[in-house]
Amino acid sequence: MTETYNENISYSDFRRQLIEWYQAHKRELPWRESNDPYHIWVSEIMLQQTRVDTVIPYYEQFMRKFPEMEDLAYAEEEEILKVWEGLGYYSRVRNLQAAVREVVEHYGSVVPDTRKEIEQLKGVGPYTAGAILSIAYAKAEPAVDGNVMRVLSRVFCMEDDIGKPQTRKKHEAILYELIDKSDPSSFNQGLMELGALVCTPTSPGCLLCPVRTQCLAYERGQQERLPIKMKKKKAKSIELESFLLKTEKGELLIEKRPDKGLLAGLWQLPVLEGRFDPGERQQKLAEKYHIEAEPSAANFQVKHIFSHLIWEIELYVGRANRNGELPANCRIIKAEELEQYAFPVSQQKLLNHCLEEGWL
DNA sequence: AATTCGGGGCG
DNA sequence: CGCCCAGAATT
Missing domain, CATH: 3.90.79.10 (Nucleoside Triphosphate Pyrophosphohydrolase)
Structure with missing residues (x-):
């Protein structure tokens, strides 16, 4: 399959520019100090719908308290909720514990390395599976989060509503072609880092963007309007x-x-x-x-x-x-x-x- | 496909 | 205030 979505883009140039930019500009974050699948897993669960700056202190406390999967697997519920206190979406930590227990008891304490197996763990969906597989296991699997959909919507000038489930699948399909097969970890994290630091929701820093010359939205002046997202109902x-x-x-x-x-x-x-x-x-x-x-x-x-x-x-x-x-x-x-x-x-x-x- | 799950930061 | 954030489970 060739460049179906953006005739301008060279996939190989995009990969190289993105990864080089990521290596030069990536933030030092606690979970980037190792590629241990358990560490990556914990960080990805915490980062669901939650900002990096909020997660950092929680992650450090969590890893001090539960350094190994066994420590978490057999902890009291009261204890895991207390560590998660204030972070929100509390079912995340229940599901994480249940899934870690599953890994300890049925996978010999080895986090599985296939999408099929890992997505069956509680709390691990398409995004988190792709993140763990690419970052911890160097597998060329997409990890589509809000950042990635924003970046791709702009690069390919896509009008799809990123709030719809179908849109995530479309982005995944693109990424199976676009992802760097030799360094999927840097590619995926680079895409997210770009979304967090440069290709931001409002007033994106296009002049600092490593892939500006290949961005269809930038070429058309549509970067502020994209991505498309339906407004949600009032609380x-x-x-x-x-x-x-x-x-x-x-x-x-x-x-x-x-x-x-x-x-x-x-x-x-x-x-x-x-x-x-x-x-x-x-x-x-x-x-x-x-x-x-x-x-x-x-x-x-x-x-x-x-x-x-x-x-x-x-x-x-x-x-x-x-x-x-x-x-x-x-x-x-x-x-x-x-x-x-x-x-x-x-x-x-x-x-x-x-x-x-x-x-x- | 639409709702339910927290909380914070920012313009 | 409204929007968004390294989303997943449930209905």
């Missing part, structure tokens, strides 16, 4: 009340979220969805937590924005007396023990305010 708003409830001994009530869905397995202060009168609030708390409490407004709100919804949390504070058995997903703990539990950022905002007010 819907949800009102919550959250409660700092302390016993007479000064301990507080916390609750573990369900093991599926949003923020699965993380801990939080007791929460009710909605806005309530004092009476209904007291009744709801009694039903849900088996406690007697009439907390009062703390005059503190947290607005926390997710991609698809918005939490508006109103904080209440008060004394609680147990009234029946503690629900299975709840615990009463001392303030010093809070650091053992993983809390979502929205809850950390509440807890920090309580700390500043001296309520903890």
